[in-house]
Amino acid sequence: MPLTMKEKILIAAEKRVRSAGFTETSFRDLANDVGIKSASVHYHFPTKPDLGEALVTRYAEQFKAELDKIGLDDLHAALDGFISLYSNAFVLNESICLCAVMGAEAIGLPENVNQRTKAFFELNKAWLEALLVKHGVGDGGDAASLIVAALEGGMIVASASNDRSLFEQVAKAAIRGIGSI
């Protein structure tokens, strides 16, 4: 089945938002990307908050699908898999996690978008916490929060510094610190 126009717009929007931010992403740019006019983008997403909400919802769903593929039996393999998801989401000079961008812009963003962003972070923490509890490591909650925050923050520091190794350093340190938290 070929992509629907709605899906094409979301793909283009994700790319732009993850590299330039939500506010900097315009309906005209997206229209150009997919080969229609900006008025037609408004047909699919009446307002910008509508677009933002759909974008984060879709991102979280895809992320969840990837999480569900990770086996939980081997603690270290699972943690490696988790970090790989973040690592793949971070391409130097191209993109960082959609929700890191949305989170940083949060204060000026519509409430419906922030709610979806919050849900993304909760999804991640819940998955991690379940994994840690299953293996009797840490107290669960705190370690999970720390890891998610460190990975998101690590992406931002590494992106601003134009140095991918900074993200990898943070990711490794986060894993190594587990158990003592």
Add this chain to the structure above:
Amino acid sequence: MPLTMKEKILIAAEKRVRSAGFTETSFRDLANDVGIKSASVHYHFPTKPDLGEALVTRYAEQFKAELDKIGLDDLHAALDGFISLYSNAFVLNESICLCAVMGAEAIGLPENVNQRTKAFFELNKAWLEALLVKHGVGDGGDAASLIVAALEGGMIVASASNDRSLFEQVAKAAIRGIGSI
């Protein structure tokens, strides 16, 4: 000595950028904030990259001045002082760390701004690393990177979630994890 107009503009700009982002901050808004016209703002900061660079430079200098006030002899007191700086920088629904915002927008920002943002992160890591080394804790570098990333990321997650306690949870977990990293 009363504030110079340049200083007033920087204060207004910092407030706006930290709550709404750099791209969303306009010369007109700033002019309005300080009671002059936008053309006059251009007199002090010819272009937007000029403004951004001055903004981050000033922020880093002020942060460094605060860091220098923290005594290094007591490890835990020093860590508490460090985290307080971040904690004070984070006011729910009002502002997060300037460099968290700049870092998240980094890909679409002028290079001179990114360089200053990078310098801010390096400043923080160097201070932390020196503290940890002095007390023979951790291997220094990795733990310092993890803490900075976690604090920046913690602010973003907490801001998007509209829940300040998330930041505090991350901050505590980051400190507790020290030594094992």
Add this chain to the structure above:
DNA sequence: TGATGTCTATCTATCAGTAGGTAGGCAACA
């Protein structure tokens, strides 16, 4: 079968508002 109505997805054209930036003038002050 053919006419009628409705829905989808797009178009053109336009709106008011705002963006960053510039030219040139004016007044205070060293």
Add this chain to the structure above:
DNA sequence: TGTTGCCTACCTACTGATAGATAGACATCA
């Protein structure tokens, strides 16, 4: 007199959003 700091007035480009039209698909009904 020259510099500083601000002004008015303007420019071009772009923003999100809307109105109104249209072509084609499909379904209902005489």
